[in-house]
Each structure stands twice: as structure tokens, then as C-alpha cells.
Amino acid sequence: xxxxxxxxxxxxxxxxxxxxxxxxxxxxxxxxxxxxxxxxxxxxxxxxxxxxxxxxxxxxxxxxxxxxxxxxxxxxxxxxxxxxxxxxxxxxxxxxxxxxxxxxxxxxxxxxxxxxxxxxxxxxxxxxxxxxxxxxxxxxxxxxxxxxxxxxxxxxxxxxxxxxxxxxxxxxxxxxx
Numbered sequence: 001x002x003x004x005x006x007x008x009x010x011x012x013x014x015x016x017x018x019x020x021x022x023x024x025x026x027x028x029x030x031x032x033x034x035x036x037x038x039x040x041x042x043x044x045x046x047x048x049x050x051x052x053x054x055x056x057x058x059x060x061x062x063x064x065x066x067x068x069x070x071x072x073x074x075x076x077x078x079x080x081x082x083x084x085x086x087x088x089x090x091x092x093x094x095x096x097x098x099x100x101x102x103x104x105x106x107x108x109x110x111x112x113x114x115x116x117x118x119x120x121x122x123x124x125x126x127x128x129x130x131x132x133x134x135x136x137x138x139x140x141x142x143x144x145x146x147x148x149x150x151x152x153x154x155x156x157x158x159x160x161x162x163x164x165x166x167x168x169x170x171x172x173x174x175x176x177x
Contacts, residue, residue, distance in 0.1 A: 002028040040118035046075030047088040047123045055145040084121040100125030
């Protein structure tokens with residue numbers, strides 16, 4: 001199998017948050033067409049924070065785009081000049097009020113690589129220090145330590161539907177086997 005060939009790309013919408021592009025691509029069989037591509041200027045990061053009681057720190061949030069409530073891991077964009085690990089710590093503190101212990105990177109992936117180029121970095125930390133209230137209280141309804149063993153139940157009930165959080169928690173569960 002050969003790679004798809006890219007003949008060019010034009011931006012049809014751009015903001016500081018994202019670019020929507022039409023990319024002129026050619027399949028190996030010679031078929032040529034415009035493919036919609038979302039380009040995001042910043043990669044993202046998330047952190048699974050575990051405690052000694054086999055619980056994980058999760059955030060209860062409302063997402064207006066899907067009009068859904070659910071549990072998520074602390075996550076967000078990596079700022080310019082910031083390492084992924086620094087961003088993971090910053091996002092955890094901002095969203096939960098907990099500073100994670102030493103981080104270990106579990107991996108990096110592209111959650112929708114057929115449409116979007118954003119990379120997600122996943123970290124895990126054993127332990128955390130409570131440093132105060134979240135600094136972004138409008139983003140989070142509540143912060144709770146939830147047993148890792150409950151993750152499949154929450155996912156099956158539709159309470160844990162965020163793809164980034166599901167992937168990060170699955171990797172964590174696999175790593176702890």
C-alpha cells in the first residue's frame with residue numbers, strides 16, 4: 001500500500017483555536033478529492049492522578065457542545081514554551097486544586113487522525129498534594145477521588161464518555177495489571 005499524496009491545502013476558516021482546511025489528496029488508485037482537515041495549533045495533555053487506595057482524581061463537567069455531563073481527567077492544551085509535563089501539572093492544579101506527584105508519560109496518540117492533527121499526551125502520577133480550590137471553577141462542577149475499578153461501570157452508564165479520558169484511563173488500567 002502506498003501513501004495518500006497531498007497536492008495542496010487551503011484554509012477555509014482560521015482562528016487562534018483551530019483552522020479548517022480543504023486538502024487536495026490523491027488515493028493510491030489515482031482518485032483525487034478535497035478532504036476536510038481540522039488543524040489545531042496546540043497539542044493537548046492530560047494526567048491520571050492515582051492515590052494509594054487505587055482511586056483516580058476525576059472532574060465532573062458539563063460540555064455544552066454535546067449538552068452532556070460526565071467525568072473527565074484533568075486535561076487541556078499545552079501553552080507555547082511549556083513542556084507536556086509542565087502543562088499536565090498546570091492543568092491539574094487549575095482544574096482540580098491538586099498538584100500531581102512525579103509524572104510518568106504513558107504515551108501520545110491522535111484521537112481523530114482521520115480528521116484532526118492534534119496530539120494528546122497522557123501522563124500518570126502516583127499521589128498528589130491538595131494546594132487549594134480549582135482556579136477555573138466555571139469549568140468544573142466537582143472534583144472527586146473515584147475507585148479505578150469503577151471506570152468500566154461509569155463508561156457503560158455513559159458517565160465517562162470523553163474519548164481522551166477513556167483512552168487515558170484504559171492505558172492506566174492496563175499498566176496497573
